[in-house]
Amino acid sequence: MTYIRAMTDPAAIPIIAYGPLYPYLDEALAWRFAVHAVAADADPEALPPQVREARALVSFGSVGASAAIMDALPKLEMIGLFSVGYDKVDVAHARAKGIRVTNTPDVLTDDVADLAVGLLYATVRHIAANDRMVRAGDWARGVKPALCGRVTGKRIGILGLGRIGRAIARRLEAVAGEILYHSRRPVAGTAYRYVADPLDFARASDVIIVATSGGPEARGLVDAAMLDALGPEGMIVNISRGSVIDEDALVAALAEKRIAGAGLDVFANEPHVPEALFSMDHVVLQPHQGSATVETRKAMADLVLANLDAWVSGRPLLTPVA
Ligand SMILES: NC(=O)C1=CN([C@@H]2O[C@H](COP(=O)(O)OP(=O)(O)OC[C@H]3O[C@@H](n4cnc5c(N)ncnc54)[C@H](O)[C@@H]3O)[C@@H](O)[C@H]2O)C=CC1
Ligand SMILES: O=CC(=O)O
DSSP states (O other): OOOOOOSSTTTTOEEEEOOOHHHHHHHHHHSSEEEEOOOSSSSSGGGGGHHTOOEEEEEEETTOOHHHHHHHHHTTTEEESSSSSSTTHHHHHHHHHHHHEEOOOOOTHHHHHHHHHHHHHHHHHHHHHHHHHHHHTTTTOOOOOOOOSTTTTTTTEEESSHHHHHHHHHHHHOOOOOOEOOOOOOTTTTTSEOOHHHHHHHHHEEEEOOOOSSGGGTTTTTOHHHHHHOOOOEEEEEEEEGGGGOOHHHHHHHHSSSOEEEEOOOOOOTBBGGGGGGGOOEEEESSSSSOOOOOHHOOOOOOOOHHHHHHHHOOOSSSBBO
C-alpha cells in the first residue's frame, strides 16, 4: 500500500505517538502530522499543554489507551492501535466519549498462525532443548537426547476459533489426527468438532493452542483444572495473551510435570517472564513475536496510516473497533 497525503493538510494536526512504535510508522506519522512522542509510562495528568491538544493517539497493543490518557486529552477523536488485540484499550470509555478506535486485523493473521505452528513443533519435537544440548557440546560428549513425541496424529484443540485460530487449524489439517475447538459458541461454516465444555475440550486434546482474544472475558480461562484435564501427556501453546492462562497454575503444572510442555509467546506481565520457566527444558519461550516480521509490521503500519487517512478526510474507518 502506498501512503498518500490526504487532500486536507493534516500537518498541523497534533497527534500522540504513545510508547515505542516502529521506525517506519514513526517516520510516516512525523511526515504527516504534528507528532508528540509520549512515553508509555508518562503520567497522563502531567502532560504539557501542547500535548493535551492531541486529536489522535497511535499506540502499540501492549500499551493501549487507558481511561486516564483519554481523559487527559479533551480533544481526542481517534485511537489508532498498532495491533489487532485491543485488550489494553478501555473501549467502553472510548465509546462513551465518542472516541473512535481502530486496530490491525487480518494483515497479521498468517504470521501469528505460523509462529503458533512453529511453537507447536518446537515444543513437541524438543527443538529448542536439543539446540541447547548441541551448542553445549553434550551431543559430542555422547549424551543421547531423549526421544520426543510426534506431531502427526495429534489431536489439536484450538481455544478461540477466530481469524488466527482458523489459520492455525488450516495449517495443521495436513498432520493433525483431529482438530477440535472451544469458543464461546460454535463457529458457523467449519467442520471442526466443537466442544462446549472447556474441561471436556482439554481432555479431548493432546495439544491446546490458545488463540482467543484477551481482556476480562477470557482472563484465567485456562486454569489449573483445565491444565489437569489436559493431563501429563498434554502440551499447550499460547500466542493469544498471557492473561488467558492462569500463569501461576501453568508454572506449577509444568514444574510438577502435570502437563508435558508449553510453547509460550505471551505472558501475563510482559516483558517479565516467570523465572521458574527459564530452567525448564520442556518449555519454549518467545518474546511476543507473533506478528514481528518485516512484511507484517509494515502492513500493520500501513493499515494504521490508512485508518488515520480515513479519519482525517471524513471517510469510513477501515478497521474500526469503536
Ligand atoms: N502473539 C502475538 O504476537 C499476537 C497475538 N494476538 C492475539 O490473538 C488474538 C486473536 O486475534 P484474532 O484471531 O485476529 O481475533 P478474533 O477476534 O478473530 O478471534 C478471537 C476469538 O477468540 C474467541 N474468544 C474470545 N473470548 C473467548 C472466551 N472467553 N472463550 C472462548 N473463546 C473466546 C472469540 O469468539 C473469537 O473467535 C488477539 O486478540 C491478540 O490477543 C494477535 C496478534 C499477534
Ligand atoms: O499481540 C499483538 C496484536 O496484534 O494483538
